[in-house]
Amino acid sequence: MGTSNRKPHIVGVGQSEYTKWGGIKDRSQFQVTAEAIVSAVRDAGLKVTDIDGFTSFSNDTNHAPLMQVALGVPELRYSAMVWGGGGGGSCGAISLACAAIESGQADVVVAYRGLCQGQGQRFGLFGGDRPHSSFIFPYGLFAPAQMLAPLVQRFMHDYPIKPEHLAEIALNARANANRNPNAVMGGKELTKEQYFASRWIAEPLRLYDCCLETDGAAAVVITTKERARDLESKSVEILAAAHGSGTGWGTGPLGSHNMPTETYCSTNNRRIAKELFAKAGLTPADIDVAQIYDHFSGLVLMALEDFGFCGKGESGAFVEEGNIRWKGGKLPINTSGGQLSEAYVHGVNLMIEGVRQLRGQSTSQVENAETCLVTSGLGTSPSGAIILGRS
Amino acid sequence: MPYFPETMPQPTPVMYEADFWNACKEKHLRFQSCADCGQLRHPPTPICPHCHSTNIKWVDAPEEAEVFSFTVVHHASHPAVKSKLPYVVGILTFEGMDGVRLVSNVTDIPTDQVKIGMKVKIWWDDIGDGNFVPRFRPVESK
Numbered sequence A: 001m002g003t004s005n006r007k008p009h010i011v012g013v014g015q016s017e018y019t020k021w022g023g024i025k026d027r028s029q030f031q032v033t034a035e036a037i038v039s040a041v042r043d044a045g046l047k048v049t050d051i052d053g054f055t056s057f058s059n060d061t062n063h064a065p066l067m068q069v070a071l072g073v074p075e076l077r078y079s080a081m082v083w084g085g086g087g088g089g090s091c092g093a094i095s096l097a098c099a100a101i102e103s104g105q106a107d108v109v110v111a112y113r114g115l116c117q118g119q120g121q122r123f124g125l126f127g128g129d130r131p132h133s134s135f136i137f138p139y140g141l142f143a144p145a146q147m148l149a150p151l152v153q154r155f156m157h158d159y160p161i162k163p164e165h166l167a168e169i170a171l172n173a174r175a176n177a178n179r180n181p182n183a184v185m186g187g188k189e190l191t192k193e194q195y196f197a198s199r200w201i202a203e204p205l206r207l208y209d210c211c212l213e214t215d216g217a218a219a220v221v222i223t224t225k226e227r228a229r230d231l232e233s234k235s236v237e238i239l240a241a242a243h244g245s246g247t248g249w250g251t252g253p254l255g256s257h258n259m260p261t262e263t264y265c266s267t268n269n270r271r272i273a274k275e276l277f278a279k280a281g282l283t284p285a286d287i288d289v290a291q292i293y294d295h296f297s298g299l300v301l302m303a304l305e306d307f308g309f310c311g312k313g314e315s316g317a318f319v320e321e322g323n324i325r326w327k328g329g330k331l332p333i334n335t336s337g338g339q340l341s342e343a344y345v346h347g348v349n350l351m352i353e354g355v356r357q358l359r360g361q362s363t364s365q366v367e368n369a370e371t372c373l374v375t376s377g378l379g380t381s382p383s384g385a386i387i388l389g390r391s
Numbered sequence B: 001m002p003y004f005p006e007t008m009p010q011p012t013p014v015m016y017e018a019d020f021w022n023a024c025k026e027k028h029l030r031f032q033s034c035a036d037c038g039q040l041r042h043p044p045t046p047i048c049p050h051c052h053s054t055n056i057k058w059v060d061a062p063e064e065a066e067v068f069s070f071t072v073v074h075h076a077s078h079p080a081v082k083s084k085l086p087y088v089v090g091i092l093t094f095e096g097m098d099g100v101r102l103v104s105n106v107t108d109i110p111t112d113q114v115k116i117g118m119k120v121k122i123w124w125d126d127i128g129d130g131n132f133v134p135r136f137r138p139v140e141s142k
C-alpha cells in the first residue's frame, strides 16, 4: 500500500452533539458538519488550511467545494464521493481518502458525514427517487427496515438464529451506550422484557432492532504516516480498507432482491472480508474489538459470519455465549452503543469509536486493544470495511 | 377498489423498464431475457450481463410462485399504507425461472400464517388508468 512513509493514518476525529431526530434546530446541517470538521482537524493538531481533500458518501448534500469555501481551505486537491445510498459507502469514503493519500494526490483528507434528518431526507421514510423504485414502492417496500427484513427472515429460516440472538445485539448496544455520556440513549436502560414488548417495525425486526434516527455530524482526518509522526495527537494506522459489491447485487435488498441465492442472506462483504484481512496480514482472531454497522440487528449477526468471527449459521450461538459483550467477550462490538443506541451518522460515529478504542479513550475500553474492524452499512451496494491498528 | 389507496406510489418506469409494465397492462407477468443467450434478468436492464447483447425477449412467468422470503410490515413509511397495516411484502420465485425474484404482496391470508416455501398465485390489482399491479394470494384460497 504505497510507500511506507505515505501509509494512511487517522490523526483526528470530530463530532457534533448527537441528538434525537430533529433535535438540531439552531444550526444548519452544513454548519454542524463544518464544525465537526474543524473539531477533527483541531483534534489532529492540524490547521484547517492544511486540508487539501474531502471525501464523503451517500449523496452527501454538504458539497465539498462549498465546504472548502466555508472553511477557507486554500486549495482542494482531491474531492470524491462513493456511489450508493445509506451508510454502505462509509468505509468506501475512507478507501478513497487512502487512495488519495497513498498516491500523493492529497496530504490531508477529511472524510465526513452530516446527517440532520430533521432538516433533509429522512432515511426511515418513503423517499422519492430510488433506482428500481417501480419494483418496490407499489408493494409498500419503502424504507430500509422493510427492505432488509426479508434477509433476516430467510437467515432465521435457514440457520439456527433466534429472536433472542437479535435481542442480544440490541441489548449489548444499549449496555455500551449506558456508559457513553454522548450517546443519545446514554441514560436509558433497556431490558430484555422491554425489547420483546416493543412493537414490530417489519417482522422479524422490532423497534429496538432498528437504528436510531438522530441528528449529528462526524468527521475523520487522514494523513500520511510521515505527517502523523510529527503531530502531537495519537494517530491510528489504517491497516486495510476495502469496499465494493458482490456479483449481481445491483440495488440488492434496496431494490427487488435479485442477488444470487448463495449471497442472499449476507452483508455483501464476503469477498471484501477476504481482501481486507489479506491486505492487513491479519486473521479474524487477531481483531480485538469491532464496530459493526448496526442499522438492523440481524445484519450484525450476518456480519459476524461474513467477516469470519464464527462459522456460517453460528452467529446466534456466538452472541449467546457472551462473545460480543464488554467486557470479557472474545470480540466486544459497538462499544459506543453503535447506531442502535449512540447515534446514526451513517457509520462515521463507528469509525470515531474505533479510533477511541485504539487511543485507549473509549467509555467501554477493551484492554490493550490493538486492532479494530469497522464496517460500512451492511446488505447494501456497496458495502465495505476498514481495519484500524494502534500505531 | 385497488388493494392500497389511490395515493399509493405507482410504477414510474424508466425507459427499459416500460415493457414490463406494458405487459402488466395486459395482465401478463413477463420477465426480461436475452434474445441471444436466454439469460433471465430482473429488474430489466438494457444489456445482457452475460453476452452483452441488447436483443430482448420477454418471457411469461407461471401463474404460481413460491415465497422465498417475506416481511410483515407494521409501520407506515408512507401515509397510503396506514389503512392496510399490517401487510405482507413477499420475495417470490418462479419455477423454471432461475435468477429472477419478484417483490410483491401476499394478500388474503392472516399475516402470522405466511411461511417461506408457501405457494401463491397471481391476481391483478386494477390501480386505474389501465394500469395493473401483480399481487399474490395463497394457492388454496379463492
Ligand SMILES: [Zn+2]
Pocket (backbone or CB within 6 Å): B034, B035, B036, B037, B038, B039, B048, B049, B050, B051, B052, B053
Ligand atoms: Zn445474453
